[in-house]
Amino acid sequence: MSMPNRPDSLILRVTGHFLLPLLIMFSLFLLLRGHNEPGGGFIGGLVAAAAIALHLFFTSVQSARRLIWVDPRDLIGWGLCIAIASGLFGMFGGLPFLSALWVELSVPIFGMLKVGTPLLFDIGVYLVVIGTVLNILLALAEAEDA
Amino acid sequence: MLYALLGGFGVAALAPWLHQLFGRHSGWALALWPATLLVYFCGFLAGVNDGPVLIQHNWIPSLGIQLSFMVDGLSLLFAMLISGIGIFIVAFAGRYLEGHRDLGRFYTILLAFMASMLGLVLSDNLIALFVFWELTSITSYLLIGFNHEDAAARRSALQGLFVTVGGGLALMTGLIMLAMVGGSYELSSLLNQGDVIREHALYAPMLWLILLGAFTKSAQFPFHFWLPNAMAAPTPVSAYLHSATMVKAGVYLLARLNPALGGTELWLTVLGSVGAITLFIGIWLALRSTGIKKVLAYSTVMALGTLTMLIGLGTPLAVTAAMAFLLAHSLYKGALFMVAGIIDHETGSKDLRDTGGLFRAMPITAVVAGMAALSLAGVIPMFGFVAKELLFDAALKNAASWILALVIAGTIMTVAVGALVGFLPWYGALVKTKKQPHEAAPALLAGPVVLALLGLGFGIAAPWVDRMLLGAAATAVAGVPVDYPVSLWHGFNTPLLLSIISLIAGLLLYRWRHHFRHHTRFTETLARTGPERGYDLIMAALVRISAAQTRFFQSGYLRYYLLIVLLTFMALVWTVLLLHWPALSVGIHLQGIQLHEYVLVFVLMVAAVAAARTDSRLGAVASLGAVGFTVALLYVMFSAPDLGITQVLVETLTVILLVLVLFRLPKFLRLTSATLRLRDVFVASAVGITMTCLLLFAADARLYQSISHWHVAQSVPSGYGRNIVNVILVDFRALDTLGEIFVLALAATGVLAMIRLRAEDKRK
Numbered sequence: 001m002s003m004p005n006r007p008d009s010l011i012l013r014v015t016g017h018f019l020l021p022l023l024i025m026f027s028l029f030l031l032l033r034g035h036n037e038p039g040g041g042f043i044g045g046l047v048a049a050a051a052i053a054l055h056l057f058f059t060s061v062q063s064a065r066r067l068i069w070v071d072p073r074d075l076i077g078w079g080l081c082i083a084i085a086s087g088l089f090g091m092f093g094g095l096p097f098l099s100a101l102w103v104e105l106s107v108p109i110f111g112m113l114k115v116g117t118p119l120l121f122d123i124g125v126y127l128v129v130i131g132t133v134l135n136i137l138l139a140l141a142e143a144e145d146a
Numbered sequence: 147m148l149y150a151l152l153g154g155f156g157v158a159a160l161a162p163w164l165h166q167l168f169g170r171h172s173g174w175a176l177a178l179w180p181a182t183l184l185v186y187f188c189g190f191l192a193g194v195n196d197g198p199v200l201i202q203h204n205w206i207p208s209l210g211i212q213l214s215f216m217v218d219g220l221s222l223l224f225a226m227l228i229s230g231i232g233i234f235i236v237a238f239a240g241r242y243l244e245g246h247r248d249l250g251r252f253y254t255i256l257l258a259f260m261a262s263m264l265g266l267v268l269s270d271n272l273i274a275l276f277v278f279w280e281l282t283s284i285t286s287y288l289l290i291g292f293n294h295e296d297a298a299a300r301r302s303a304l305q306g307l308f309v310t311v312g313g314g315l316a317l318m319t320g321l322i323m324l325a326m327v328g329g330s331y332e333l334s335s336l337l338n339q340g341d342v343i344r345e346h347a348l349y350a351p352m353l354w355l356i357l358l359g360a361f362t363k364s365a366q367f368p369f370h371f372w373l374p375n376a377m378a379a380p381t382p383v384s385a386y387l388h389s390a391t392m393v394k395a396g397v398y399l400l401a402r403l404n405p406a407l408g409g410t411e412l413w414l415t416v417l418g419s420v421g422a423i424t425l426f427i428g429i430w431l432a433l434r435s436t437g438i439k440k441v442l443a444y445s446t447v448m449a450l451g452t453l454t455m456l457i458g459l460g461t462p463l464a465v466t467a468a469m470a471f472l473l474a475h476s477l478y479k480g481a482l483f484m485v486a487g488i489i490d491h492e493t494g495s496k497d498l499r500d501t502g503g504l505f506r507a508m509p510i511t512a513v514v515a516g517m518a519a520l521s522l523a524g525v526i527p528m529f530g531f532v533a534k535e536l537l538f539d540a541a542l543k544n545a546a547s548w549i550l551a552l553v554i555a556g557t558i559m560t561v562a563v564g565a566l567v568g569f570l571p572w573y574g575a576l577v578k579t580k581k582q583p584h585e586a587a588p589a590l591l592a593g594p595v596v597l598a599l600l601g602l603g604f605g606i607a608a609p610w611v612d613r614m615l616l617g618a619a620a621t622a623v624a625g626v627p628v629d630y631p632v633s634l635w636h637g638f639n640t641p642l643l644l645s646i647i648s649l650i651a652g653l654l655l656y657r658w659r660h661h662f663r664h665h666t667r668f669t670e671t672l673a674r675t676g677p678e679r680g681y682d683l684i685m686a687a688l689v690r691i692s693a694a695q696t697r698f699f700q701s702g703y704l705r706y707y708l709l710i711v712l713l714t715f716m717a718l719v720w721t722v723l724l725l726h727w728p729a730l731s732v733g734i735h736l737q738g739i740q741l742h743e744y745v746l747v748f749v750l751m752v753a754a755v756a757a758a759r760t761d762s763r764l765g766a767v768a769s770l771g772a773v774g775f776t777v778a779l780l781y782v783m784f785s786a787p788d789l790g791i792t793q794v795l796v797e798t799l800t801v802i803l804l805v806l807v808l809f810r811l812p813k814f815l816r817l818t819s820a821t822l823r824l825r826d827v828f829v830a831s832a833v834g835i836t837m838t839c840l841l842l843f844a845a846d847a848r849l850y851q852s853i854s855h856w857h858v859a860q861s862v863p864s865g866y867g868r869n870i871v872n873v874i875l876v877d878f879r880a881l882d883t884l885g886e887i888f889v890l891a892l893a894a895t896g897v898l899a900m901i902r903l904r905a906e907d908k909r910k
Contacts, residue, residue, distance in 0.1 A: 035867035038787040040875060046795035053802045073898075076891045083884055096207075098880045102866055114866055118876040121883070125876070128887040132894040133799055139901040140806040 013058045023051030031126050032119075041122035045129025052130075053137055061141045064134075072138060075131030083124030086117040147201045147215045150186055151268070154179070154261025161257055162250030173240015173589055176253055180232035180260065187225045190217050194618045200270060200334055216270035216334050219618025223469065224267035224398055226615075231390045231480045232260050234593025238484055239382035241589035242491055252292060256383070259285035263391045267398055272321045272331045279317065279363075279395065283310045286392050290379040299378040305681065309362050309372045317359025317399075323352040328406070337405045337625060344410055353407055356399070357416060364396025364450045367424040368677035374431075374443040381487030384439055385593075389446055389479035394472065397453045401468065405625025408460045417458025422549040424451025429559040433655075434663055436498050438486040438567065442479065445522070445563050448556060449475040452537065455553075459544045462628040466612075466620040467536035470632060473616065474533040474601065478521040481597035482567055485515040488590050489571060494580030498566060503576030507583035510591060512572040517598040519568020521605070523561040523652065524645065527634055529605040531645070536632065538641035554648060561652020562659060569656075609633045705826070712833045719836055723843065733846045743783070750776045758830075763814055767804045771797055788871040 027048035034040030056064040068075075090099030102116035157164075157179045168175040193199065198218035205213040217225075239256065243249050262281035269275040284307070291303030327346045328336040336343070343349060360366075365373035373393060377384050387393070400417065407413060428447030435441045449471065456468035486496075488511050495501050505512040517528065524534030534557065541553045585591075604611045612632035620628040636642065655662060699710060723730065750773060757769035778793035818826075857870055857878065865873035875883050 034869060034872045035876075036869050038791060038869060038871075040788065040869070040872040042875070043788065043791050043795060046792065046799060050795060050798055050802070053799065057802075073894075076894060080887065080891060083887060087880065087884070098884070100865070100877045100880075116866060118865075118867075118873075118880070121876045121880055122872070125883060125887055128890055132890045135894040136803065136897045136901075137806065139898050140803065143810075143901050143905045 009058070016054055016058045020051055020055055023054070024048055027051065027126075031122060034122060035118065041125030042129055045126040046133065048126070049130050049133035049137070052134060056137065056141060061138055064138065064141075068134065072131045072134040075127045076135065077131075079124045079127030079129075079131060081124070082127065083121050086120035086124060089117050147217075147268070148203055148213065150183055151215075151261055151265050154183075154264065155258055158254045158257035158261060161253035165250040165253055170244060171240075172249070172253070173237045176240070176257070177233045177236040179257065180229040180236060183229040183264070184226060184233065187222060187229060190222050191614060194219050194222055194615060198334060198622070202270075205271075205274070212271050212332070213274055214270040214332060214334075215268045217268065218622040219615060219620070220398070220401055220469075220622035221267045223473065223615055223619040224394070225264055227473070227476045228260060228263050228267070228391050231386065231476065231593070231597070234480070234484070234596060235382050235386040237589045238385070238487065238593050239380070241587050242382055242487055243380060248292070252289075252380070255285050255288045255292070256386070259289060259387070259392075263395070266395055270333050272325055272333065272336075275333070276314075276318055276321055279359075279399075280311065280314050282392055282395060283307060283314060283363075286310075286376075286383075286387050289383045289387060290376045292380055292383065293378070296378065302372075302375040302378040306372045306376050308685070309369055309681070313359040313362025313369070316355045320352050320355030320357075320359060323348050324356065324403075324406070327352065333402065337403075340406050340409070340625065343406050349407075349410075350412060353412060353416075356403065356407070360396035360399045361420065361454075362396070363399075364393050364454065365424075365447055366396070366420050366451065366454055367427055368680075370424060370428060370447045371676070371678035371681065373447055374435075374440055377437075377439040377443050381439070381483060381490060384443070385480050385483030385487065388443060389483050390476040393446065393450055394453075394476070397450060397457070397472070400454060400457045401465070401623045404457055404460060404465070404623050408457070408625075414458055414460065417454050418545065418549055421451045421453070421455025421458055422545075422552045424448070425455060425556045426451070426552045429556045429563065430666075430669070432563050433559050433566070433659070434666060434669070437496055438489060438498055438501075438571070439483070439496065441498065441563060441566060442482055442486060445560065446475075446479060448560065449479070452553075452556070455545070455549065456537065456540060457623065459540060460624070461540065461544045462620065462624050462626070462630050463536070464540040464544055465623040466616070466628060466630040466632060467533065467540040469616050469619040469623065470529070470533040470536050473604070473611070474521060474528075474530045477597045477601045477604070478518040478528075478530055481514060481518040481594040481601070482522065484590070484594045484597075485511055485518065485567075488586040488594070491590065492581065492586055493583045498570055500579065501571035501577055502574045503572070504583055505572040506576070508585045511586055511594070514591070514594045514598045515572065516568045517602060518594065519564040521598070521601040522568070523564030523649070524557065525564075525649065527602065527605045529601045529608065529611075532605055532608045532632060532634055534645060535636060535641045538644045539636075542640055542644075554644060557644075557648040558651045558655060561649055562655040565653065565656040566659070605634055709826075709829060712829060716833060716836050719840055723839070729847075730843050731846050732842045734842070743780075746776055746779060746783075750780075761814060763808055763811065767801060767808070771801055774800070786871075788869070 027044040029044075030039035030047060031041055031044030032039075034044065052064055052068060055067055065071075087098035089101050091097055093099075093101070095101075098121075100116055100118050102114055105113050105115055107113050157176070161176060164176060165172040190199065194217070198216050200214060200216055202212055202214040236253070236256065239252065240249075243252060246252070259282060262278050262285055265278035266275060266282060269278055287303050287307040290306050291300050293299045324336065324343065325331045327343050327348055328339045330336055330339075343352075346352075362369045373388055376388055379387070425448050428444050428449075428451055432441050432444030432448065435444055452471055453468050453475075456464045456471065488508070489501060489504070490496050492508065493501065493504070521528035521530030524530045537553065538557075541550045545553070609632060616632060617629060620630065701707075753769045753772035753776065757766050757773065760766050760769060774793060774797035778790045778797065781787075781790035781793055857874060860878075861870045861873045862868060865877045867873040867877070
């Protein structure tokens with residue numbers, strides 16, 4: 001398939017292939033550093049979605065769907081579940097829903113890492129954002145093929 | 147206690163699997179749960195005469211909402227009835243609906259209903275009580291409409307839901323007013339505030355609202371019509387919801403709130419008259435019906451009217467009578483409904499005219515039905531007799547004479563109804579039925595047998611029942627210690643005389659029932675123009691109004707949607723602004739603005755004008771993009787990098803989306819007239835001015851201390867993060883974010899549905 005009126009650009013294809021993994025890594029980087037520096041689940045999710053949109057532009061809907069290998073609708077569902085689950089941890093300790101819990105882990109190479117439920121929550125946001133954007137994008141692109 | 151309630155919902159959720167696990171014995175297996183509960187509640191019996199037991203759990207502490215439970219005589223009586231009758235209902239359903247493909251689902255709803263009902267009667271907190279109240283409405287809706295392929299069942303389910311939930315809305319308002327007036331959401335403390343509440347100016351509106359909730363739920367006139375229609379449900383449901391539990395919820399609420407609200411002239415008048423009218427109409431319609439379940443349903447309406455009337459009287463004698471009547475009714479009505487189910491199951495008939503002489507085929511059922519019917523008719527030595535004696539006594543001593551007359555007339559007709567269900571199907575000539583009748587299975591018989599025997603046993607041991615539970619229940623209703631002697635034999639007195647008269651008159655009425663039906667045909671016309679007709683009219687009007695307003699607002703043109711949204715927005719903003727006009731001030735501070743900031747704003751304005759003026763779609767997209775990116779730049783300059791990044795990304799993705807859509811749009815055409823465009827210019831400018839004014843006022847108004855300092859100070863120590871925006875998003879205000887991602891998910895689903903629908907339309 002190809003979109004109507006879409007030029008087959010060699011430059012777009014070549015740079016796209018290189019940019020895709022970089023953009024995905026960048027989105028993860030934004031997600032993880034979000035708590036201390038500009039970034040976070042929302043921004044990270046948008047970057048990842050933009051990366052896949054780029055892929056969509058120089059390949060096909062099918063290829064983009066294969067690339068994410070889950071239905072974007074499932075991403076939304078899982079994102080919501082993870083976000084809710086992150087809020088439940090505190091409840092087991094008798095705290096209100098969505099109370100943040102933190103643990104310090106010592107990880108080789110990285111040193112001391114603070115890991116907490118807000119990160120989990122942010123991952124949920126990340127997935128929901130990717131799912132939402134891709135859902136709409138892919139549906140539109142598919143509708144165009146039809 | 148919490149586990150006893152929430153466990154019910156857990157078992158309900160697991161019911162389909164348990165059903166598969168136990169196969170055809172699932173009814174008995176699941177009946178173990180209410181049996182466990184009954185044993186648990188029996189544990190409270192010993193202390194019930196020492197006053198209420200309070201159990202508290204925090205639920206939403208910041209709103210003062212607690213999951214608190216109160217066990218006193220009243221709630222314990224209800225809890226034991228709900229779980230006790232529940233045992234047999236579940237077992238009965240397992241056999242009655244055996245092989246039905248949705249039996250697992252049925253168990254789930256039934257058990258969830260049971261748990262909601264228990265929550266309702268045990269809650270001490272008004273909000274929790276209301277939540278459980280609505281849960282019973284919803285679960286009963288699902289139960290009534292269980293045969294969802296049947297249009298009549300769907301209609302009845304919807305009718306029950308609308309009537310009870312409509313009343314529920316009024317109830318919620320009333321309960322909130324009650325809590326405001328009484329200064330607490332806890333029943334246990336409200337019940338001691340009776341004098342304060344009754345003196346308050348809000349007493350009358352509050353009472354009307356609460357009564358509306360209770361009357362709709364308990365099918366009081368003029369809302370009685372939904373209850374008999376709800377007989378579209380499978381028989382176990384009718385037996386459970388519409389005799390012993392659901393419809394008693396309204397009565398429970400009235401009884402529960404009697405110490406806080408009762409005792410006034412208004413209470414006495416409204417409850418007394420509504421109850422008495424309901425009583426009479428209910429039993430009248432019962433006698434005119436021929437469907438077995440219809441007869442029983444209308445006689446339930448009678449019982450509910452009687453209870454309302456007795457609670458309205460509110461004297462120690464009357465509340466004792468109410469509690470005795472409630473217990474008696476639950477026992478015999480549960481039994482009779484299950485008997486009706488057995489007749490239906492074993493013979494295939496649902497009408498009294500199609501049955502007769504069944505005694506030979508099913509002697510045990512016949513005897514049991516006879517015992518329950520004797521209790522219904524109030525014949526010694528059944529517990530129904532005790533209840534009826536108390537009813538007469540209370541009506542003689544405390545009620546107005548017209549109410550007494552209605553009570554006596556009602557009792558006479560009740561005797562006739564008792565004969566109708568306890569005698570007619572069983573004796574006389576055998577009527578040929580669809581199926582060859584035979585005795586019912588143990589699972590079906592267990593409930594009626596036990597309940598009928600209890601009706602007999604409680605009658606003989608009436609003083610013991612009173613000592614164990616009934617006295618405590620009456621005390622809880624009255625709010626003061628009640629010690630009215632309850633026993634089977636009160637000696638020769640006026641109530642006994644009335645009993646004998648009504649028994650004889652009732653049997654005569656039964657003998658001449660055909661004449662009665664024939665000569666009361668005129669009420670058919672009344673019924674057709676009655677409250678149910680009102681319900682139909684209201685529903686039809688609702689549909690018409692919805693259709694009209696949908697046509698008006700949902701025109702399908704984007705520009706009209708925008709127009710409506712913007713005009714509403716302006717109207718709301720200006721109303722508020724004008725209301726607070728004197729307090730508003732505008733301070734425009736132009737100093738300190740850098741040159742490049744002026745330039746950016748200028749670019750922004752030019753781009754916006756260009757977007758509005760351009761004739762090409764691509765140009766419009768590009769101009770809007772310019773607006774977006776300039777705003778992003780502004781964010782960055784005012785040190786909000788997160789917002790800036792988000793804005794840039796959203797702009798990028800918007801462009802991608804627009805590009806995907808752009809190809810599909812028709813050519814850019816001018817379809818509107820110059821006048822319309824002038825109107826749009828006017829509206830757009832007005833919105834712009836409104837927004838500007840709002841911002842100017844908002845920038846200068848500071849109603850509360852800014853909380854940004856707190857966020858800045860707390861971000862690292864309690865949020866463990868230096869990015870304040872992110873800490874707010876995922877920690878401090880995570881609940882808001884959670885709501886937002888849900889909205890996002892919903893939006894995605896909506897867009898997906900729209901695109902798919904369009905694609906399908908095109909394919910056709």
